[in-house]
Amino acid sequence: MRHPFYLIYALFILGMTGFAEYRGWSFTRANELHNVPRSIRENPGAYRSNYIGGFGGSGHYFGGK
Amino acid sequence: MSSAIETPVVQSAALYCPNCGGSIQLRGFAHTLTAICSFCGTVLDTSTPAFRILQTAQEWQQVQPPLPLGSRGKLDGVEWEVIGYQIRSMESEGETYAWGEYVLFNPYRGFRYLSEYNGHWNFIRTLSRIPEGAVSERRIRLDGQVFRKFQSAQAQTTYLLGEFPWRVQVGESVNFIDYIAPPLLLSGEITGSENEITWSLGRYITGAEIWKAFNAPNLPPATTGVFENQPTPRAGSVGGIWKAFGWSLIGLMLVMILMSLMLGGRTVFEQAYEFDPKAGGEPSFVTPDFELKPPTGNVEVQMKTDLENNWTYFNLALIGTDGHAFNFGHEVSFYEGQDSDGHWTEGGKSGAVTISSVPAGTYFLRVEPEGDKTKATLPVHYRLIVRRHVINWLFPILALILLAIPPIIHSFRGLGFERARWQESDYPQGSA
Amino acid sequence: MPIPLQNANCPGCGAPVLFRWEHSIQTTCPYCKSVLVRTDVDLKLIGRIGDLPLESSPLQIGSEGQYRGKPFHAIGRILYEYDQGIWNEWHILFSDNTSGWLADAQLEYDVSFLTASPGPLPGPNDVQLGMNFRWFDADYQITNLTRAHYRGVEGELPFQYWDKHVVLFADLRTTSGRFASVDYSEREPLLFTGEAMEFDDLKLRNLRAFAGWTI
Numbered sequence: 001m002r003h004p005f006y007l008i009y010a011l012f013i014l015g016m017t018g019f020a021e022y023r024g025w026s027f028t029r030a031n032e033l034h035n036v037p038r039s040i041r042e043n044p045g046a047y048r049s050n051y052i053g054g055f056g057g058s059g060h061y062f063g064g065k
Numbered sequence: 066m067s068s069a070i071e072t073p074v075v076q077s078a079a080l081y082c083p084n085c086g087g088s089i090q091l092r093g094f095a096h097t098l099t100a101i102c103s104f105c106g107t108v109l110d111t112s113t114p115a116f117r118i119l120q121t122a123q124e125w126q127q128v129q130p131p132l133p134l135g136s137r138g139k140l141d142g143v144e145w146e147v148i149g150y151q152i153r154s155m156e157s158e159g160e161t162y163a164w165g166e167y168v169l170f171n172p173y174r175g176f177r178y179l180s181e182y183n184g185h186w187n188f189i190r191t192l193s194r195i196p197e198g199a200v201s202e203r204r205i206r207l208d209g210q211v212f213r214k215f216q217s218a219q220a221q222t223t224y225l226l227g228e229f230p231w232r233v234q235v236g237e238s239v240n241f242i243d244y245i246a247p248p249l250l251l252s253g254e255i256t257g258s259e260n261e262i263t264w265s266l267g268r269y270i271t272g273a274e275i276w277k278a279f280n281a282p283n284l285p286p287a288t289t290g291v292f293e294n295q296p297t298p299r300a301g302s303v304g305g306i307w308k309a310f311g312w313s314l315i316g317l318m319l320v321m322i323l324m325s326l327m328l329g330g331r332t333v334f335e336q337a338y339e340f341d342p343k344a345g346g347e348p349s350f351v352t353p354d355f356e357l358k359p360p361t362g363n364v365e366v367q368m369k370t371d372l373e374n375n376w377t378y379f380n381l382a383l384i385g386t387d388g389h390a391f392n393f394g395h396e397v398s399f400y401e402g403q404d405s406d407g408h409w410t411e412g413g414k415s416g417a418v419t420i421s422s423v424p425a426g427t428y429f430l431r432v433e434p435e436g437d438k439t440k441a442t443l444p445v446h447y448r449l450i451v452r453r454h455v456i457n458w459l460f461p462i463l464a465l466i467l468l469a470i471p472p473i474i475h476s477f478r479g480l481g482f483e484r485a486r487w488q489e490s491d492y493p494q495g496s497a
Numbered sequence: 498m499p500i501p502l503q504n505a506n507c508p509g510c511g512a513p514v515l516f517r518w519e520h521s522i523q524t525t526c527p528y529c530k531s532v533l534v535r536t537d538v539d540l541k542l543i544g545r546i547g548d549l550p551l552e553s554s555p556l557q558i559g560s561e562g563q564y565r566g567k568p569f570h571a572i573g574r575i576l577y578e579y580d581q582g583i584w585n586e587w588h589i590l591f592s593d594n595t596s597g598w599l600a601d602a603q604l605e606y607d608v609s610f611l612t613a614s615p616g617p618l619p620g621p622n623d624v625q626l627g628m629n630f631r632w633f634d635a636d637y638q639i640t641n642l643t644r645a646h647y648r649g650v651e652g653e654l655p656f657q658y659w660d661k662h663v664v665l666f667a668d669l670r671t672t673s674g675r676f677a678s679v680d681y682s683e684r685e686p687l688l689f690t691g692e693a694m695e696f697d698d699l700k701l702r703n704l705r706a707f708a709g710w711t712i
Contacts, residue, residue: 003306006309006310007309009471010309010310010313010316010468011316013467013468014313014316014320014464017320017321018324020457021320021456022324023361023363023421023422024361024362024363024419024454024455024457025457026363026419026420028419028420028421030383030391030418032389032391032392033389033390033392034390036382036384038386040384040431044347044349044350044351044431044433045347045433047382047431073705073706074706074708075705075706077707077708078551094553094707095551095552095553095583096553096582096604098581098582112582114551144710171604171710172555172604172710173555173604173696173701173707175696176603176604193607194671194672194674194693195670195671206672207672231581232580259626259642261626261640261641261642
């Protein structure tokens with residue numbers, strides 16, 4: 001093998017690709033929250049953290065809600 | 066008839082310089098036609114026993130060639146002795162270039178030559194076959210191989226030392242024409258009133274190889290610049306790295322097949338819904354629970370709608386029964402119409418979001434669709450599909466790009482070397 | 498019918514003269530340098546040669562070698578001198594009793610044989626560098642025109658050849674290393690065809706030794 005560094009590099013990339021697939025990595029970042037109260041099931045409309053967290057900025061939010 | 070016959074040993078001839086009386090030992094036996102007195106620089110015709118003076122030198126200084134006369138070394142398995150050295154020069158675009166040429170001798174196998182310019186060497190022999198094609202052409206062939214015209218110029222002998230198997234004097238000129246197929250150099254020397262061409266074939270060789278073969282003193286001259294027939298460094302390795310790239314692609318395919326088999330992309334929840342933006346009331350709702358199996362991995366939420374010239378924004382939260390939540394959103398919009406170019410569409414009726422690194426557990430989705438309340442549109446029908454452990458095709462594409470970068474850089478470096486080579490040519494590559 | 502191969506004596510000095518080839522016409526007496534020609538009845542002394550010029554061909558009379566697997570040995574030679582030195586045309590006898598020529602021009606070797614010309618040959622006044630000829634499915638080009646001086650003979654030759662003066666030769670080469678030479682020393686030009694050879698491919702033995710060198 002005349003390209004040992006390329007071999008190492010390629011193995012690293014293949015390994016990272018496999019690992020990323022296995023762990024289900026994604027380029028989408030979701031806003032992660034903890035301790036969401038169970039009561040949300042009973043009152044889904046009361047869950048407002050999404051607006052505060054501001055994911056995505058759809059441009060259709062004009063504070064109308 | 067294999068009777069052993071008497072084999073007299075041929076002795077090398079010694080002569081005395083008719084100019085200064087210094088002794089000259091001929092290394093080339095009777096093949097030497099021209100010898101230069103190492104004491105006074107007188108050029109002697111040694112083809113007759115009279116040793117006629119051809120040229121006397123004024124203020125002659127002995128130059129010590131980097132590879133000394135009398136050195137012996139094996140090249141291609143044959144022993145050669147350095148018997149002559151000349152400096153030749155040429156003019157090109159107002160610049161004078163000077164290089165050294167050595168005569169190598171073996172009393173059975175004849176003569177070879179070494180040329181040296183800026184630390185670049187060629188091991189040369191004259192040819193007893195001719196190239197295919199005329200010297201007016203940009204490309205000629207030798208032994209089926211294509212050689213490209215590189216330069217043509219006049220070479221003038223400016224300094225002589227040792228012996229030569231031809232008649233030569235300081236100041237003599239010959240025209241030459243060089244064709245290259247690195248590491249080979251096909252050179253034609255045009256002599257005489259009838260333009261007789263003597264062809265020779267050189268092979269690029271490093272100073273280090275020569276110094277090792279001839280056990281020469283000090284170090285070979287330092288190499289500068291790119292020489293006309295210098296092989297592209299790592300030329301073979303450019304093909305090699307692309308081959309390695311090919312193997313990496315096969316490896317990448319295997320990784321992806323393995324991952325598809327291991328993960329599989331199972332649908333864990335699917336349900337149809339309807340959303341009317343103009344309807345009042347609370348639009349948000351939660352889905353029933355679904356199980357996300359181990360190991361920790363991604364979750365893809367697909368939204369398949371029947372939108373028509375309209376948009377819907379989905380506020381989504383993937384909420385675990387343990388209180389752990391991922392908030393995200395996605396807009397789906399689809400527009401179409403007719404214009405002067407015909408039918409057009411924009412956007413799509415479906416969308417998908419992939420959430421990474423979601424631990425196993427029981428989850429549900431909180432969904433809050435939003436739409437254009439002002440438009441008199443129909444209610445939107447959509448399906449939510451949740452899939453666990455989906456393959457993300459961005460990773461193999463990214464891997465492909467990263468794997469291709471080193472071979473591409475490698476190839477570009479080779480191109481830079483070729484550009485530097487052809488910058489020195491009378492026949493630039495672009496116009497070839 | 499020429500005289501037998503053996504039992505002849507030099508008319509000049511009486512030394513025994515040996516012919517190695519039945520078709521040899523001329524030889525030289527190694528003792529008195531007489532040039533001897535075989536006739537129907539005896540050996541005729543036609544002249545004397547001077548000392549051969551100093552030259553450094555590794556071959557000598559009796560040197561052996563191989564060409565295309567056929568063994569040969571050198572039985573005679575003609576020496577020529579031109580403006581770039583001396584060259585030898587060694588007359589070589591093959592084991593199948595045919596003969597040819599091994600040229601050694603500054604240690605560049607060519608083997609060739611007298612060949613019936615497949616087409617008209619240019620005359621000595623018409624021949625020019627660069628002329629092309631299509632012979633035996635190959636393109637021959639005239640690459641050298643050499644005006645040479647006869648400088649001496651030694652040993653057996655297939656013809657009477659002695660004391661000539663200026664001789665014109667046209668050498669032809671092909672892209673594959675085939676060689677031809679047109680010899681203008683006779684009234685009609687003679688064609689010799691063959692090929693360039695590497696020293697090591699000739700497998701030469703019984704060569705001269707050079708001080709300080711091994712083969």
